[in-house]
Amino acid sequence: MIELINDYVKMTKVILVPPSRSVYEHDCIVPDALPDMLKVLVADGVSTVDRVSVMKDQVTVDFSIQYRILYLADNAEASIKSFSTTANHSATFDAPEADSNTECRVECIIEHTEHTYINSRKLAFRTVVKIEPELYNTEEKGITAGLDGLDDIQAQRKTFRISSVCRTENANLSISDVIEIPSGKAPVLDLLRTDARLSDVNFSVDDEKVQVKGFLNICALYVADDANQTTQVLENQIPFTQNLQIEDDEPGVTYDVKTNISNFRADVVEDADGDKRMLALDANIDFLLSGYVTKECEVLTDAYSLTKNFDLDYEVIDTPLKIGEMATQFVLKEIVSKSDEDPSMSEVINVNGTIGQADVIVEDGVVTVEGFVFCNVLYISNDPESPIASFTQQIPFTQTFDRNFDVENPDVKAKLDISHTSYSILSGQELELRIAISVKLDVACINHINTIVEARMPEEADKDFTNRPSILLYVVQPGDTLWKVAKRYSAPLNILQNVNNLANPDVLRPGQKLLIPT
Template sequence: MIQNKGEMTVEEVRLNEGHAFLKGKLQADLLYVGEEDGRIYSLSANLPMEETLNLDGIVNGDKMCLKWEIEDLSIHIIHSRKMNIKAVVTFFASVDELTGVRLPVSLDDETVSVQKKTMRVLSLVIHKKDTMRLKEEITLVSNKPNIAELLWYTTEVRGLDLRPEENSVKAKGELFIFALYTGDDESGTLQWIEHSIPFNGEVECSGCISEMIPNLEAAVINQTLEVKPDADGEERKLQADVVLELDMKLYQEEDHEVIMDVYTPFRQCMPKGRKEILESLLVRNFSRCRIADRIEVKETQGKILQICHSQGKIKIDKIQIVKDGILAEGIVRLKVLYIVENDEMPFYSMEAMLPFSHVVEAKGITENSVYYLHTELEQLSTTMVDSNDIEIRATIGLNVLVIQCSEEMILEKIEEIPLDQEKIRNMPGITVYIMKPGDTLWNIAKKFYTTVDEIIQMNNLDGDEVSSGTPLLLVKKVEE
């Protein structure tokens, strides 16, 4: 066995009270050397999958976000005609619940004074899923023979950049394609090509504007590579068809002048409200982590003649909030296909793991913050140092969106009760008050049954900003 790969497809999702029923298949592919003739072959097997996820509170009709990851795929030979295939697939399911919060920003009664606070509130404006299809063609160079049989291929999307625009989300990146095939020449030689194709695309997103705060994620849900004839009818073209699923969340941040307290010197107002969790943007940050390592090839495999292809996948093992940042620890799983000086077994594949640890800066983050961390393998290069060692360099992109959550008392209604006439009669009609640190004209006016405008007019002030130690003449407005 040279190399294997797996692809999970979920064909059906049914939600019921507290459960999600999944149905699909796992396609396992194997590249191997035949026992008798020593030729290289490939085969595919489809394993049916049915799984039930226990999700407390979920009901039919909820909008569930489902992701999955093949944690481990192992293929073992039982004998030359039979194999054992095992896989561990981890499913991640979540349901977002949206709650509308009414913010009091105005009061009809002009006799009632209001105290306002400027709040910057982040709200989810758009949440939708859509697919983007990438179709690209590769034509073989003139010194390559025609394709007799396509044995193996991989497709990867790297450097993906998703941006909101007017009524659309635009994407650009590179599609990396590797294909191993037998040529139609007399000896049926093994050939391979490695090609990168830049692409641009977009999906419709009604209501989207470029100023929105994006939380965009993409995943490959289907990929195929087919052999196509050229204009002369010769099998010299490869057509890649890749389907990306985009999970698009777009936020908008607005400032609101929210009423926090009310009073009037003529009535006793009792504000009533409830505590709400409001969200605001703390930080958006894009960071890169560069890692490098040198791997020694086992002596039993022979000396390396040439590296054919390498691919990698990021696995995050730990995410932790640290001081002014988010610590991400994980590994890059690597597969390297190469040729050795062994005519009976010319191709070998090795797997390796590159650990990494990186802190994405996020000043002000706390345990109460909500964050979304997306990782991407932006660059991967494998180079022969000598016939026994391979140098690997990788660049990981870490994109984080941090939302600050704060608890605020939001007014719902105002109850009026009679004034305490005994208290009012015991207060002087005119008094002088010395401003103290932390005092505001609002609090003073409320305490002494007057208004902010009355204090400003009586003391010839330019505004409501008064320094500590300033004497103020106060006149009680309420009549006993």
Template structure:
């Protein structure tokens, strides 16, 4: 006799660790760039290029890439930009990792600070958060039936689980040409650019994943003409399309992480030969997991009628979905220009990055805290310092409703900055408003004994002869038709028929007639 089994794939975290590292060095201004008069702002990203696991450690190599916007020390003070990179190598302790494991590393730039040593040298300091994890897929074999000729009584119980169907990484390429509005000058030189991803949505379809979202683009450029005006331009680039994915079916549960990978921004000539076309070529990195929520009837117990059948059990874990939802919250605050800093004339663009803090279970679900790191680039009335940047933060706190959330629940939360608006109140104060969204998938893991095999043997003649052929059984506390039938090797359906029972429910004191071999 064999068990018929249903395979359930469950992703588990074998080991994980969080670490921080500092990257710092002094950088010389490249010869092609003018001297520095005043720093304005900076931005950067961390690229992990190589990782190698050894026993209980992971060696990580990568590069910090950064851009610095500054005011040049020339006859006319103009904005200028310098790009640079700092390589890094770090060894992180990860208990339980082995050389054969595939390690996922997420590197997030927590803080970037650039200081001016002199007009040709800058100091760069960065604080990087490293999240390391090793995931494995465990195959759970759930017994759902029996293949054999033996007469077997079988009891089942419902099992709900998340079955991991697809786990892969992919990319989606975004190409978009933007034309400058008619009132703006041609581009002479591109000075500064930022590209950020707003909320992305996706939906599983047959053999593909449909994507929809938006990319926010900001550029600062030097325009053509005798006065060489400094001009800024903002645009929203739609993201719409699909990623082919074999085996995907409509209705699957998506858990997708998005990130901006390689990006290029190029100024091209339009149909009239004028430098007015902004060409964006960007790659979205996708870390994809697709699940199916299944419900199966699994064998919880069984016994033989004409043979001795014993169930062999082992502990098994199953992942169950508590909730998959999206929540939004509004955040607001006021910012002031610091003492001695140039006053605001006009805000050019506002930028924000989400710094997630703690995620803690609470009676209502999960409490999410953190802050939005905000920068607002503005023009000033000072000809020596035409641009400056206001930097501050907007703290947030949000409760994501999760039914039956427990301390040991497992969650994956992806935040997104949908909107950010910084408005001037006066030359020294600004008002900030933001809309945050959170996509959350919250699960819990249950461990329970699962039937993995059966031992079949002939009935013990002595044990069988000791059992009476007919019994007037008085039900005791804790008894059930199942336990009575198992004790006397009698099918449950036979006892129901013999006693004219319409259900399997019995209570203490009931009298049940048990007849061995009654047909």
């Protein structure tokens, strides 16, 4: 009887689930309290993952899209109004081997949003959403390192480097702050929209904690309480710091931190004089800390006996190897033009940019990130019939990173964020945009470990060497290795190497002649 000799290692097994890219539709109705729409100025969406349910062989992602609409009202004042509405959706993925104990992380990204003007009270949205689940199980697993029960077993082993998840920590930071409108600006009559995004997020590690620092950037668009009810922009930056404790972790842990704004709200409040010159902000930032340990694991990949027959059963384990990460920033410059139908630009109110679809291509050690930035330009025109106008431009970009990761088929994930946007008006038709985009590349690969789970010996296990010559002359065929030849003829591997004076047993040439003692 042959028994397995197992080494028990903590191993993270990846459940490979392809991402989905689907179109979701939703109709938005103007609230009864607001006037009709004359022209849509800005219409976009923000996605939020509300719940992730992992069941046996299946994962369901419930998410919502908040649509935000800014429009020119069909009234005598041609005023700007805004409203938002939320659509709830769900997506289900097949996830073999998943269960209630499986860890799951989900990225939900809006890649493109377009709308159709149905009538003055209704818009129809079509939104392309990419959902990317990442599922894994971490457990102590027995990996076969050898066989016991026979004295003449020949073993083939391979060393793998594997990364296992040793820590997963969730934290939340609540930020409450009040920002004042500068003295040179008029107070708020109507708050139209407020955007929040994170920038310059980085972390440092010491013996006890991972410290995360960054900025919460605020951009508020509002109608001013002045004679002309002008449209104004207020920008502010709030620093934040969050400490994540790691004092019990073993040495050699590599950490990664993901951040996300889970909730944000802005309300206009009065100052001491009773003027609406202050914005009360409440934000919640989620932090996901992951710790990885990379170790070497020796695995028995094949075996045979010189005198006995036995069969081996295998299991394939997909386990990750974290290679590293890379962070950089580039500036996308582009001259954009309004359409001939839109009125000329007199003054730009705001430029709002969002990252659209982005794809990662890896070839010959070179990583290329290709995608689009959608920029909406809101501006003041000289046309009294359309005093406020806008246009949206899709700007392509390509960024190349020349770096050799020294692994086959690296899995590279890219996270892109717009750090800052600036512009210069060139004419009433054109302006130059400068968009600072931060890029974080997370590089890993999946090791497909073919591990032995059972060795079965038949009742009549003795090999039959009757009528076999004492020595064979073998001509190497394409695809042969010394191991394959030795196993086929039940020959000791070291003797086969010595008899044939093979300096490098890993290299055999088709047509090469080998002497096989038996």
